[in-house]
Amino acid sequence: MIDIKTFAKGDGITDDTAGFQNAVDKAHETGETLYISGGKYVCGEIFIKPEVHIKADYSWGYRMDRPGNAVILQKDENQKCVLDMTNGNGATIDGLSITGLGKGGCVGILSRKKDYGKEEDAYRIENCRVAHFGSHAVFLDFIWCFSVRHCMFAYSGGDGLAINGWDGFVIDNWFSGNGGAGFGSQGPNAAVTMTGNRIEWNARGGVVLDGGSHYNITGNYIDRSGSAAINLHNTSIVSCTGNVIYRSGKFEGAVADSAQCILDGCKGLTFTGNTMNVGRDDGNRGDWTPNYALRLANLENSAVTSNVFHNGGMTGLIDDRGGHVNSVIKDNVGCVYKM
Numbered sequence: 001m002i003d004i005k006t007f008a009k010g011d012g013i014t015d016d017t018a019g020f021q022n023a024v025d026k027a028h029e030t031g032e033t034l035y036i037s038g039g040k041y042v043c044g045e046i047f048i049k050p051e052v053h054i055k056a057d058y059s060w061g062y063r064m065d066r067p068g069n070a071v072i073l074q075k076d077e078n079q080k081c082v083l084d085m086t087n088g089n090g091a092t093i094d095g096l097s098i099t100g101l102g103k104g105g106c107v108g109i110l111s112r113k114k115d116y117g118k119e120e121d122a123y124r125i126e127n128c129r130v131a132h133f134g135s136h137a138v139f140l141d142f143i144w145c146f147s148v149r150h151c152m153f154a155y156s157g158g159d160g161l162a163i164n165g166w167d168g169f170v171i172d173n174w175f176s177g178n179g180g181a182g183f184g185s186q187g188p189n190a191a192v193t194m195t196g197n198r199i200e201w202n203a204r205g206g207v208v209l210d211g212g213s214h215y216n217i218t219g220n221y222i223d224r225s226g227s228a229a230i231n232l233h234n235t236s237i238v239s240c241t242g243n244v245i246y247r248s249g250k251f252e253g254a255v256a257d258s259a260q261c262i263l264d265g266c267k268g269l270t271f272t273g274n275t276m277n278v279g280r281d282d283g284n285r286g287d288w289t290p291n292y293a294l295r296l297a298n299l300e301n302s303a304v305t306s307n308v309f310h311n312g313g314m315t316g317l318i319d320d321r322g323g324h325v326n327s328v329i330k331d332n333v334g335c336v337y338k339m
Contacts, residue, residue: 001035001055002027010039015075017044027052036096038069044079046072048088058095060129062174064155068097068129077104077134085111085123085140092124100133100156107135108156113142116165120145131155136162137178141186148173159184160202166190166214175199181208182222190214200224203251205231213237220244224279226251228262228295236267240274247279253287257319259295260312269302276312278337288337291315298323309334 004010007026008019020043027034028049036056048054060068074082082098085091088111098108108130111121123146130137130151136158140146143165152174153160160175164187175182175197182199189212196219199206203226207217213236220243222229229248232238245260252258260276263269276293280286293312296304296319305328309317312334320329 001033004036008041010041012040016041020046024049024052036070040071040073042073042075043082044075045081045084047084048091050088051090053092056095058127060097067099071097071099074100074106077101079106081107081110083109085109086113090122093128095127097129099131102132104134106133107139108133109138111140111143116142116144126150140165162186163189168192170194172196175202177201180204182206184208185210185212195219209235218242224250228259230261232263232266234265239270241272243274245276247289249290253289256291257295258290259292259319260290262295264297266302267300271304272306275308278311278314288314292319293317295319297321299327300325302327304329305331307332311335311337
């Protein structure tokens with residue numbers, strides 16, 4: 001391995017941008033792993049090279065004041081990102097804690113290609129904590145083939161993970177306390193497997209897809225979203241099963257049609273075996289939300305069946321606005337919450 005301390009100080013004061021970039025370049029040349037030993041590295045934009053493996057022994061915690069021992073700090077509120085993955089085909093980022101200033105338009109990890117290119121990107125982002133950025137924690141634009149596992153993307157102004165692209169695995173992550181969605185689409189998007197994630201307290205919603213197709217959204221826990229926990233608009237070929245959805249609509253307490261999930265204009269949707277419950281903030285504070293378990297409209301060749309609404313809404317269970325074609329909505333059981 002190459003030790004970053006050969007190139008950078010990591011004292012939390014020195015501008016380590018040049019040293020960190022030199023270390024990345026060296027790792028690209030030699031094929032060695034770049035090891036990030038304990039320290040706080042103040043960095044501007046770092047450009048990741050193809051097939052580079054950057055690794056830290058992760059020790060970060062959940063709360064904002066627990067970034068861990070090996071931390072990359074955003075240097076300037078005007079920079080576009082901290083790690084630029086645009087030309088990092090086959091690169092792996094493992095165990096890093098990347099912390100922003102909480103203002104400006106900076107993204108923690110960014111891919112900003114102009115098109116999808118001629119081959120798969122195959123980025124791997126694992127065991128990382130990316131938090132407190134003014135924009136998205138992670139934005140993969142024009143991404144083609146990626147995996148995000150065992151990470152925490154949190155406390156940022158935009159989405160926890162935003163994508164424009166396809167062919168991804170999003171498994172066993174925390175998406176917590178972001179101003180946008182936990183996971184959101186920013187353009188064409190497809191072919192993503194989302195399993196075993198905890199998606200909580202995100203203001204714009206838990207999983208928010210506009211367009212897109214071929215999603216497997218299975219076995220996630222989605223808690224206290226500002227709007228709907230799952231919001232699918234004009235999506236197609238989606239299997240959404242076995243998710244636990246709790247107290248959505250935190251910022252929509254007075255909105256009459258707030259719902260745990262919004263399914264609008266979907267084609268080829270299987271929405272079954274999900275469990276929902278109303279609630280309020282921790283410590284029994286805040287509004288009880290939402291008003292409905294489901295809001296449905298314009299479904300085609302879809303099945304919304306066998307979901308359980310144990311206190312699924314405050315007003316009703318299903319706000320069905322019709323317009324469905326060749327779709328089945330039945331055997332959804334539960335009750336409205338009574339104060």
